[in-house]
Amino acid sequence: MNNKRVTSFDVAELAGVSRSTVSFVYSEDKQSRIRPETRQRVREAAEKLGYYPNASARALASNQSNTIGLIMTRSPRYIASDNFLPQIIGGLLDIVKQEQLGLLIEWVEPGQQMQTYLQLSHAKHIDGMIILTPRFDDPGLNALEQLGIPCVLMGQIPGCNLPYVDIDNRSSAKLAVDYLIELGHHQIACITNAATAYSSASQRLEGYRDALKAADIALDESLIRIADFDAASGYTQMKDLLTEYPRFSAIFVASDNVALGALAAIHEAGLSVPEDISLVGFDDIPEAAFYYPKLTTVHTPAKEIAEESCYLLMQLLKGETPFSRTINIPTQLIIRDSTRMIERSHITTY
Amino acid sequence: MNNKRVTSFDVAELAGVSRSTVSFVYSEDKQSRIRPETRQRVREAAEKLGYYPNASARALASNQSNTIGLIMTRSPRYIASDNFLPQIIGGLLDIVKQEQLGLLIEWVEPGQQMQTYLQLSHAKHIDGMIILTPRFDDPGLNALEQLGIPCVLMGQIPGCNLPYVDIDNRSSAKLAVDYLIELGHHQIACITNAATAYSSASQRLEGYRDALKAADIALDESLIRIADFDAASGYTQMKDLLTEYPRFSAIFVASDNVALGALAAIHEAGLSVPEDISLVGFDDIPEAAFYYPKLTTVHTPAKEIAEESCYLLMQLLKGETPFSRTINIPTQLIIRDSTRMIERSHITTY
DNA sequence: AGAGATTATTAACACGCGTTAAACTACAAT
DNA sequence: ATTGTAGTTTAACGCGTGTTAATAATCTCT
Known part of the structure; x- marks a missing residue:
């Protein structure tokens, strides 16, 4: 210089x-x-x-940094293997560039949420934030709500009045399981996408329960497993399921990432999809169409979610009252090759 | 408020x-x-x-924002399906949190590089930047070099003296293809990870050429295809390859993302891996171990790359002269199930 | 041409904090 | 008591820009 x-x-x-x-x-x-x-x-x-x-001088003088934050609620270890994330980031980057905004990425440690949120918003490094996959047990959300800090959740927390953009996880999951039932399956297992502290996980699990109930199928808790975002956890849980309790002809895996691991475990056990087990995933990440077999899954419009979140936040930043503080993006079941009608031989009698 | x-x-x-x-x-x-x-x-x-x-006030007064930028050299459309990216982001987030730094994410449009880099560094929103997958044809890099702006490349550009962290793409690729040759394969195709304007793509392609040359195998240009980061492009290129020129027993696909698409195309053609075609990937993304079949691939320590880049940049920011301005991270061939010895029947005579 | 209305420009203060050099304190040594 | 000294604290200026209220320039209309 x-x-x-x-x-x-x-x-x-x-x-x-x-x-x-x-x-x-x-x-x-x-x-x-x-x-x-x-x-x-x-x-x-x-x-x-x-x-x-000079950006800092502008920010100081005008009291706005023209930067928004994307806050993730899990550790880098789980961020590293999340194939849904790039879609969100890509979507945000697109808008943010058009609007001449900056995008700051952060993650919060469990237990530190309150402090992190407050610091982020008060330090004014960012004007507002988008919180990805919020958790039920996050005490910081109340603080955000009460302080009226510009903030949008990507995902919904019941009882929390913060603006959000989400899909209807529960009914989407039900849709997926309904389809399995429609194909004649009765013994349907489930692996969640994450710990049930994450709202999307528990809501998808609820949808699974709803579907069984609606079809008068007794819920078998031992057919439910909890995974942890990534393929490795899906593999582990599926392997466990297959050895512990192999009597199911179909499975709903609430995340394509996790489903990939589950598929591997199934293959390793010498079984095949959909011949032996039908599998429905969730998210429809871009790779799902190339898995073996191509995944039947619930399409979640990640780009749209990112865009709507961004626009909603921008409205809040401008002080406009948005048309609606809660936005639901419709999903769609995509039928590919990982599901089929149950074989006669699989039907067990009670 | x-x-x-x-x-x-x-x-x-x-x-x-x-x-x-x-x-x-x-x-x-x-x-x-x-x-x-x-x-x-x-x-x-x-x-x-x-x-x-107040972050802005501090930044203004102290002339440092305590924020670094991660600059991506491709459009959001390609960012959205890059499964290597989360590893990089996860790695950076880890360090950045420890060091109390912020992480700003940006992308540059081709043709706008110069302006974007200058703006980013002069506006002082960030103290320095990490440029992911730099391109040969990026005129902005020279400007960065001459102006002495703190900057680290994730990837190496020959003739560019900016500090970088990278793997040895060329020899790693050679390693992968050597292995195929060792297994008895002679007709080996190649699908790149991206356009050859990206240094990693052309270097990996060079490695492929090196291996063939070293084994005295004539290079057949028609066995080479150029992909575009994602599975979809891998699928397209592989399909094309299979219809146009199906005489190969093995293939080197320079990215696991792309390889996933290639696998799908192979399956769709009624062939199987590794029985009909051996396939080696590149990157060893976390999902590669769960593909069907589990991918033989070159392990690229993404987390380490992210960490080293971050540390190197931090040294530059502090004005320290780093021990070395160029860091090479070793790779490793991971042998799984997508490769095997060539079948007698596949050996064609010339 | 001159008063009034409009538009273009500027002076001056504010934003919240970092930092240097000077001022103050306390305490020991003379 | 006085001086010296190390340890603490403060006054005051600067960082580069946004913005308001006031001033200057230009234009309109009779």
Whole structure:
């Protein structure tokens, strides 16, 4: 670095105007106040000097950082193997670029939520935040709600009045299991996508229960396993299920990531999908269409969720009252090759 | 928001000290200057008032934002289906949290690189940046180099003197193809991980060429296909390869993501891996061990790469001269189930 | 041409904190 | 008591920009 930083003062000097004028040129909304030829002169001077407005100074003076935060509620270890995440990030990056915003990524440790949220919002490094996969047991959410900090949840927490964008996990899961039942399956296992402290996990599990109930199938708790976001956990849980309690002809795995592991365990046991076991996943991550077999799964429009969350947050930031503080994105069951009608031989009598 | 923001002035007042003292308490390095009991009083006052130092003001005054940027060189569409990315982000998040830094994510449009880099660094929203998968044809890199902006490449560009952290793509790829040759394969196809403008793609392709050359196998250009990061492109390219030129017994796919699509195309053609075609991937993403069949692939320590990049950048930020400005992380061939000795019947004579 | 109305520009303060150099305190040594 | 000294604290300035209220320039209309 040889030469000093270029400030708006230098630009003003070169353009023969005052610093305020330069500032006005750079705040888009009031452009009408500046005569076009003056603005042109300022822009040229800025270009010549290589002037870029200092973000920190702007943030300090205007009290907004033009940056939003994406807050994740799990540790990096689980972030590293989440194939749903890139879709969210991609979706956000798209909008954020259009809107000239920055995107800051953070994660919170369980037990530190309250402090982290408060710090993030008060430090004003970010103007607002999007919280990915919120947890029931997060005491920080109440604080956010009471303090009225701009915030959008990606996922819904019952009893929490924060704005959110989500799919209807429960009915979507029911849809998936309904389909298995429709194919003639009665003994249907379930592996969750994550610990039930995560709202999406417990809601999907509820949907599974709903479907069984609606079809008058007795719930067998031993057919339920809890996974942990990634394929490895799906593998473990499926293996366990197959050795402990192998009497099921179909399974609902509440996350494609987890389903990949489950598939591996099934193959390893010498069984095949869908011949021996029908499997329905959840999320429809881009890879699901290329798994072996191609996954029947619930399509979750990740990009849309990201976009809606972002727009909703932006409305809150502008102080506008959004049309609705809660947005539900419809899902859709995608039928591919991992499911089929039950074989006669699989039907066990009670 | 009912009450005004709490500033260091308020804390100072309540603690009965001056604002400077508060500031000293919050800058760790000079804590020795403040008497423990005074510091205690300040901390208590801060706690009572709910004081959090304003990030923008700090950044402005100290000329450092304590935030680093992760810059991606492709569009959100390709970010959304990159399963290598979460590992990088997870790795960075880990370090960044320990070091109390922020992580800002950005992407650059081709053609806008120069401007984007300059803006990012001059606006001082970030102190330095990590550029993921740099491209040969990126004119912005020169600018970064000449201006001496703190920056680390994740990936190496020949002729570019910016600090980097990378694996040896070329020799790693050679290793993979050597293994196929060792198994008796002579007709070996290749699908790249991305366009050859990305250094990793062209380097891996070079490694493929090296291996063939070393084994005196004539290079057949028609066995080479260019993919585009994701499974979909792998599927397309493989399908094309199988219809256009089906005479190969093995294939090197320079990315596990792409390999997943390739596998699907192979299955769809009624062939199987490794019986009909042996396949070696690259990256060893966490899912590779659960693909069907489990992928033989080159393990790329993503977490380590992320960590080393982060540490290297931090050294540059502190003005320290790092032990080495270029770091190479060793890779390792992981042998699983997607490769095997060639069948006699596959050996064609020339 | 001159008063009034409009528009363009500027001066001056504010944003909240880091940091240097100076001022103050307490205490030991003279 | 005075001086010296190390240890604490503070006053005051600067970081680069946004924004308001006031001033200057331009235009409109009679």
